[in-house]
Amino acid sequence: MTDELDLEVLDEDIEKSNKVEKRIKDLSEKVRLTSEERDELKKLGDEKDTKLAEIQRERDFYVGFSDMVVANPAAKDHKDDILAKVKGGYSVEDATYAVLGKAGKLGKPTPPPENPAGGSAVNLPTPGQKPLKELSRDEKRTQLLELEARGDISMT
Numbered sequence: 001m002t003d004e005l006d007l008e009v010l011d012e013d014i015e016k017s018n019k020v021e022k023r024i025k026d027l028s029e030k031v032r033l034t035s036e037e038r039d040e041l042k043k044l045g046d047e048k049d050t051k052l053a054e055i056q057r058e059r060d061f062y063v064g065f066s067d068m069v070v071a072n073p074a075a076k077d078h079k080d081d082i083l084a085k086v087k088g089g090y091s092v093e094d095a096t097y098a099v100l101g102k103a104g105k106l107g108k109p110t111p112p113p114e115n116p117a118g119g120s121a122v123n124l125p126t127p128g129q130k131p132l133k134e135l136s137r138d139e140k141r142t143q144l145l146e147l148e149a150r151g152d153i154s155m156t
Helices: 002-071 073-087 092-103 137-150
Strands: none
Touching (some): 002 073, 073 092
16 A cells, blocks of 8 residues: 555656646746847837937938038038938038048138129228328328229219
């Protein structure tokens, strides 16, 4: 009878150990799935942050680019290159100067328009002339008559 009893106890022990092993395997699987989900969420969060930062840089580019075009008209020809630099982490100003400097278009003054509409002509003093404050009344009158004779000024 002790043999039968021992076999039953042995069978119960085996079943208990199988249940424990099954429970351990189930819990291990849950831990693995939970860690995979956590890693997936972290990856998605990082991707979201990266895309958000890129969109913010692009927005900043479009906000500041018009100011840079006013200061450097050649920038409008290199808009895509400047945008790529801004997306890479440059500020709009730094990216503009980097691209224009590399293209050799930085620092060249823009020529004034040939025939500006409106405004008045600039009369620069010729070298060797005295400043207006140092001229006597007769010298001022003489210069006015010379300018009128040349047609630079008129009395109407």
